Every structure is written in C-alpha cells, then in structure tokens.
Amino acid sequence: MDYRRQGRYDVITVSKDKKLISPLSQANKNIKYFVTVEDLFDIIHDAYLIVGHGGRKRMTKELNDKYKNVTTEMIMLYWSLCEACQKKSEKSKRGLIVKPILATDLNLRCQVDLIDLQTQSDGDYKFIMNYQDHLTKFVILRLLKTKKAVEVASHLMEIFTTFGAPSILQSDNGRESVNKVIIELTNLWDGIKIVHGKPET
Structure with a gap:
C-alpha cells in the first residue's frame, strides 16, 4: 500500500489501483475513499448485501464509515428500487392504522366532550x-356557562331522560370536570361504562 499527497487530496495505491481518499489528519486517521461513478452501484449493492435488507439507516452507516462521497440521495434511490424493502415498509405502515370502534345499535355507545370557547x-x-351517538353520528349540542360538574350533569340528565342512557359513555381524558360528571352518572345509571381516552374520528 502506497500513500502520497496529490494536490488537496491524498492518493493511496492498493494492488496497483490508485484510489482518491479523504485527507488524513492527526485527529482523523480513518481512511475514507472517494467512489467513482463506475463503481458507485457495485459499492452500494455490496453494502446492501452486508446489512441484508437492514434498511436505509444501516446502509448509510455502513457506507459512511468507508466512503466519502456516497450521499443519502444515492442510497435512497437504490433502496427505493428494492421490492423486498418496499413491501416491508408497506407492512409496517399498515400497522399504524387504528381500527375504528363500530357501534351496532342506537344509543349503544355515545361520547361527550366540551368545546372551550372562552376566547370567543x-x-x-x-x-x-358535544354529545354524539357513534352509530348514527347524531349530535346534541348544549351551551354552557361553566364546565362545572353540576351544570354538565344536568344537561346529560336531560338528554338521558329524553333518549335514554347509553350502554357505554365515552369521555375525553383531558377534561377533568367531564370525568367527574361521568363518575357521578355511573352511580345514578346502572350499567354505564366509562371508556378513558380520546374519542375516535
């Protein structure tokens, strides 16, 4: 192996082939090669085989450890042409979809939420x-002066005595006053369940 400086860059001779490398310094003695256009595909393909469909991040790390001018765009272009990697990516995206809660009967599942209009x-x-039936999407709106449990409970009691109490009443976790009302209503209406969490869209 022969090493010498040529202009701004360093040149290394390996098995009679001259290769351009990134300048070495006292702090950084790790040799990083510049890749020629002719060798680019083969080098990226070899890295791809080493990581074994390991994804873009592992390919980027593998290549950046050895080569100076292999860009992320080049890696992304190669990665986008691999059918196996694309199928794996599609499967992982499918898992992010949240299955909606489906109601089968009227008044089986309803949700209640407060909309804050204090600024307007x-x-x-x-x-x-906002009171909504999951099956029919029928909405009942009530204006409130405050979000105190007493006022919210009185409006819910009015709705329940008109349409009946739902089997499951869902409430947004972030509304403490609504949660207090729901807890009070479970004492009044036997069979009501509380689902903690944000309403599904």
Whole structure:
C-alpha cells in the first residue's frame, strides 16, 4: 500500500489501483475513499448485501464509515428500487392504522366532550357540550356557562331522560370536570361504562 499527497487530496495505491481518499489528519486517521461513478452501484449493492435488507439507516452507516462521497440521495434511490424493502415498509405502515370502534345499535355507545370557547364567548356562554351517538353520528349540542360538574350533569340528565342512557359513555381524558360528571352518572345509571381516552374520528 502506497500513500502520497496529490494536490488537496491524498492518493493511496492498493494492488496497483490508485484510489482518491479523504485527507488524513492527526485527529482523523480513518481512511475514507472517494467512489467513482463506475463503481458507485457495485459499492452500494455490496453494502446492501452486508446489512441484508437492514434498511436505509444501516446502509448509510455502513457506507459512511468507508466512503466519502456516497450521499443519502444515492442510497435512497437504490433502496427505493428494492421490492423486498418496499413491501416491508408497506407492512409496517399498515400497522399504524387504528381500527375504528363500530357501534351496532342506537344509543349503544355515545361520547361527550366540551368545546372551550372562552376566547370567543357568546355573552355568558363559554363552553359547548358535544354529545354524539357513534352509530348514527347524531349530535346534541348544549351551551354552557361553566364546565362545572353540576351544570354538565344536568344537561346529560336531560338528554338521558329524553333518549335514554347509553350502554357505554365515552369521555375525553383531558377534561377533568367531564370525568367527574361521568363518575357521578355511573352511580345514578346502572350499567354505564366509562371508556378513558380520546374519542375516535
């Protein structure tokens, strides 16, 4: 192996082939080769075989450890042409889809939420209570002056006495006052369940 400086770059001779390398310094003695256009595909392909469909990050690390001018765009282009990697990526994306909750009967599952309108209040009314049936998407809205448990509970009782209490009443976790109301209603209406979490869209 023969090493010498040629202009701004260093040249190394390996088995009679001259290869351009990144300049070495006292701090950095790791040799990184410049890849020619002719060798680019083969080098990326070899790295791909080494990581074994290991993905873009592993390919990038493998190549960046040895070569100076292999860009992320080049790696992405090669990676996008591999059918196996694309199928694996599609499978992982499918797993992110949340299956919606489906109701089979009217008034089986309903959700209640408060919409805060304090910055755009209408006189004394600063909140809207949104009550919705999951199956029919039928919505009942009530104007509220406050989000106190007593006021919310009185409106829910009015809805329940008109349409009946749902088997499951879902409420947004972030609304503490609504949660207090739901807990009170479970004492009044036997069979109501509380689902903690944000309503599905």
